[in-house]
Structures are given as C-alpha cells and as structure tokens.
Amino acid sequence: MYCHRTSNGKRIANFVCANYGKTPVGSKCSFGHRINADAVIDILQDTLRYLKSMIEDDSELFVEQITQVESDNRDAEIKKKQDRLKVCKKRIDDLEKLICKIYEDNALGKMPESRYDTLISQYSKEQSSLKAECEVIEEDLAEIEANRHNGKNFVNLMARYNNFDEIIPFMVSEFIDRIEVHERDRKGSQQTTQKIDIYFNFIGNYCMPTPELTPEEIEERNRIEAIKDKRHKQYLDRKEK
Template structure:
C-alpha cells in the first residue's frame, strides 16, 4: 500500500528511546512490587483470548480423532469389497486414493492442532519467564540493541491527532511473551 495506505509516522529516536526506557522501568518495577497482581492480570487477559480458540481447536481435534478410525474402516472395507468382487478394481483404487489422501491430511492437521494447543498451554510459563526477566531492568540506564531485542517484540506508533489544541500520538510497546500491557 505504501503512502496511499498509511501516512508517514516519524518520531525522534532520542524521544522514542526515552519513552521505551521509561516503559521498561515502569513494567520492571511493577513486576518487582506487584508480581502476583500483574501475573494474574496477564494470565486473565491471555485466558480470555485463548478460551474460545482452545475450545475451537479441541472440537476440531475431537472431530479428527473420530474421523481417522472411520477412514481406517473405510479403507479396509473397500479392500474387502474389491477382493470379494463387489466393486471393480478401478473404483476400489479410486476410493483408496481418496481415503489415503484424506487420512494424510487429517494426520497432518492433528499434529498441527496438537502443537497449537500445547503452545496455548505454555502461556503461564511464558508469563512467569517474562516477569523474571523484567525484574532485572528496574534500574535500566541505557537502552542497547541486545536489551531491545530481548524485551521488545514490536513498537507501534500511531498518527498524530489533536486534543485540546495540542498534538498527541499513541505508542504501543509489545513485549516478547506477553504482548501489549495497558498501564
């Protein structure tokens, strides 16, 4: 899209560095002084977002779990029907190819869904890891690249807008493991 889709957003590097350092210090102090409150808030937010997703993934996983044994029975039945002469060989081969393709697809999707469910269950350990990591940054003096890469996933800077005759903009800092945290 380029300039037609989004306007240019510019912020001075020193200003942004100061904002990020202040936010990191704030979150680090919060992690030190109110660890359980922050942990509860982060886990509740993640749980609310993932409950429906987990339910959907689990339902699809259950459906696949039922379909795979059905496919095994259908493959066996098609082979037996061919051997007993109930269906022509060409029909049997066509059915077997279709059933095999569906079974491979279902098995791949089963692996994928299992991985996604495991990832959603890792939220609690991710939050704890983030809280442990943040406590080291309460007295951050200088923001360097390794610190930035370790802590920050992305920073979003919105367009300027006017409030009471002065310009403002929103800056959202997304942390690794936990995302954006409202102050």
C-alpha cells in the same frame, strides 16, 4: 522483520517485512511493508516504562491481572485446538472404516477396479492430510503448555533494570519474544497509523491502554484524518495519470 538502512542519503534505519520476500514472493505476506526503526524503539521504551511503573505500584496486582488474561486466552485457544483434534481423529477413524469397506467390496467383485482405485486414492490422501494436521495440533498444544506465561518471572526480570533510557540488543532478547508490525492503515502514505503488536517473554502480547478522547478531540482527529484521506486520494489520482 529485518533491520534495513535505506539508501536515501540520510541512511535512516527501517524494519522491513521478513515474510514478504519468502519464496514465492508474497506467499506469506502480500505487502512488503516497513516502519521506521526509531519509532519501534520509542514504543518499546514507553511500554517497558509503563510496565515498570505498574509493577512498582503493585506487583501482586500486576501478576494477578497477567495471569487472568493469559489463562483466558490460553484456555480458549486450547479448547479450539482440542475440538479440531477430535474432529480430525473421528474423521480418520471413519475413513479407515470406509477404506476397509471398499477393500472388501473390491475383493468380492462388488466394485469396479477403476472405482476402487479412485476412492482408495481419495480416502488415503485425506487420511494422510488429517494425520499430519493432528500432529501439528498436538505439537501446538504441547508448546502452549510448555510456554505458559508467568507474570512472576516477568516481575523478576523487570527488577534487574532501573530505567529504559537506552535499549540495547541484549535487553531486547531478554524482554521480547517478537514484534509484529502490520500494514499501514492508509497504504502508501507516510502520514498514517500503523498497528504494532509487542509480544513479551512471560506475559505475551501487551499494549498500553490508550487515554479516552474527549468529543472535541475525536472531532479534531476525524477532521485531520479526512484531510489526509483527501490528499492521499489526490496523490493516487496523480500517480495513475
């Protein structure tokens, strides 16, 4: 996302979607969503403070947990890509056999020239597409292995900082791989929730555990959300008139 200061008189900084404006517009992201920059920084500060406290309590346990989660996620992703790679390579081999077969049939006069041209074009196009996909998958597998997360490196990085009262650009570069901000749950409404995924260097995506709500708190939250939904619907109805 890009940092953008809106011309609203207050010059409030917002992060706006970097993919929405890609040509053609909307091809990579269907909505041009944004989020208050201070909200992102606050979440980042809270997450870093939480991680700092976890490491100070038991750094070995932290490394063990991160390693286990990363290993499970990586192994599942690798298996999925390897399975797809096998399917693609098998289909490439099958297509090669089909191409040889129709070439032979055409040479022996068993297949009309027009039919041969259609099939050879179809098979060659599919084969080229699969070969390109194989290259991408192999690059992805190599990148996954090269970017293997390391909890110990993150612990060493965290040891260089005493607190996170102020977040400066250099700290963001050291700690953050990327931050993904999703569309608002209630599109067009300011009073709504919005999912944020923070991907840290060395440990990947990490989200602080949320406290378990009591039945009373859940009921109150649902009541408030129902009011917000009603008011948002009323706003949309007025907007359409």
